[in-house]
Amino acid sequence: MKPARSNLLLNIMLLAAVAGLSGASLMWGETRIMAVHALADLLAGRHTAGAIIVGQLRLPRMLLAIMVGGTLGLSGAVLQGYLRNPLADPGILGVSGGAALGAVSVFYTGLMQVSVAALPLGGLTGALCAAVVLMGLVGRGGTLVLLLAGAALSSLAAALTALVLNLVPSPYASFEIMHWLMGSLTDRTFAHVWICLPGVVCGTLLMLSAGRVLDALTLGEDVAESLGFRLHGMRGVQTRIVLGAALAVGSCVAVAGAIGFVGLVVPHLLRPLTGYQPSKLLVPSFLGGSLLLLGADMMVRLVTVGTELQLGVLTALVGAPFFLARVIMLKRGVS
Template sequence: MTDRHPDRFLIAALSAGLVILFVCALLWGETSLDITDAFRDLLAGRHSIGAIILGQLRLPRALLAVLIGGTLGLSGAVLQGYLRNPLADPGLLGVSGGAALGAVVTFYTGLSARVALALPAGGLAGALFAVAALIGLVGQGGTMALLLAGAALTSFFAAMTSLTLNLMPSPYASFEIMHWLMGSLADRTMTHVWLCLPGIVAGGTLMFSVRRTLDALTLGEDVAESLGFRSSGLFGAQMRIVVGAALAVGSCVAVSGAIGFVGLVVPHLLRPLTGYRPGRLLVPSFLGGAMLLLFADGLARVIPTSSELHVGVLTALAGAPLFFWRVIRLKRTVT
């Protein structure tokens, strides 16, 4: 009898690992915490120490790790499947750069110091501007237009960010910008969760809607069109991928800063376990990305350093050696 759900064991294993890491994220910290009592106090509205630590520090941070890590993993899987390139990355669209520029502008104008939510709001505004610019540039063009538009926006936003840093009158503000650009989940609250959640949900829904189209595109665009899967057009796969990935990734960068390698590494590792079918890779990539960021954030919290490490630095340090290893394996296979 043929298994109609070949990925159920993989998804179950990843889900179990995610639950374990999530519980560990709530337990990890300098202060020991009775989770049961803390949750009871939090739900009852009692302002005990455990409820404050759980509700204002650990729970928002763990939820953001799941949402952001999962979104980055999902976006990487979708873009790699659509572009048929295993090295495609969520930063490819230039939206991360737009969100970074929006946040940097709030530092430059001093809004971040006067308004509590100016920083994530500025990042979200920059991401939405990048989404609009990307849609306007790509139009009804194909994958090449998408790649060129993403490269152009990435270069433009990087240049504008560098210019803003160069003109920054305060060295302290420049220091704060560099820290934010490295990516972190520290000092985030439930307000940040609610701020990024709509974009993540809307973008994730659009990306999940192209699962079957991605599988059909492995046979070629002409064959996919003949099977009834539209790649171009206003409601085609490309527009849903562009808008979905841009909204979701932009919302993530707006609250966490730039966190690299998650969207590149996770689909790359899980692809052999899903039979190299891009549609089957989406759910595992979301779960795997959430696990990776939860684990990296836990390491950032427990590694003894004078100041807490940025999670974006840890993901980059973990991702680069993986690709060095893949290059070495590829050279051995070729020779």
């Protein structure tokens, strides 16, 4: 089978799986309902119990799972391709830490009581500030400078977040902050969807536009520049990738908290199916990330231990053993 046709088939299969799991997500919950009938009531404006449950609870949660999972999967694939580092993930740039710091600051200052949008907007502001600082630090530097600057920014954001937690006067506020930092899609509304959507769309388009450059970078930076691709500077691919990841990932962390390992696991699973070509991995990684987070979100509704398990905890429990298994496989391959 030709590579282009096999990649198209992979995308179709993943899209069908996402559509099927999205339908199941609308029906899945404590109250069993017929999603088709509930959606019909919702579109007709009938305020039935099913329409309220789907429209106000399950539909925003399902849409956010698609956007957040897809964004994390795509950004992981883009960053791994650009940095040529299989361990690169969305948190490597410090944007996730900046978003977490912004959201925690909203908790600390009490602005959360002003509006339901204050928390995600605070997280988004923190992510954008982190992106501006990162681009200022990197300037015209290469991938090594980007890695070092991202690591430094992540450490600084983590330290400041710990400081805010230390200074919070109320233990209940500390509990709320820690609960949010573990990542979840519970109780999210369409307000969160609309806050997240612009950043996800703009960031995704910026990252997808780097596909051809990522293919050229597999041959090295010098070859990529000789082919006419501008890597650094304000109009370079590095700026597009950093800004795209900041907008998309920052928007997702702002509304869902920190959800790890999706950006690491998904590209690793799908890379062999795309012929190890970075540009062919981008769309499957978005769909694969959506599929993974939809499935994980359904699992947290199924696994009850007195309270609903946090989504970020479940993805970490799945992701960490996966990478341990990868380490063992690589060790066997070397020995």
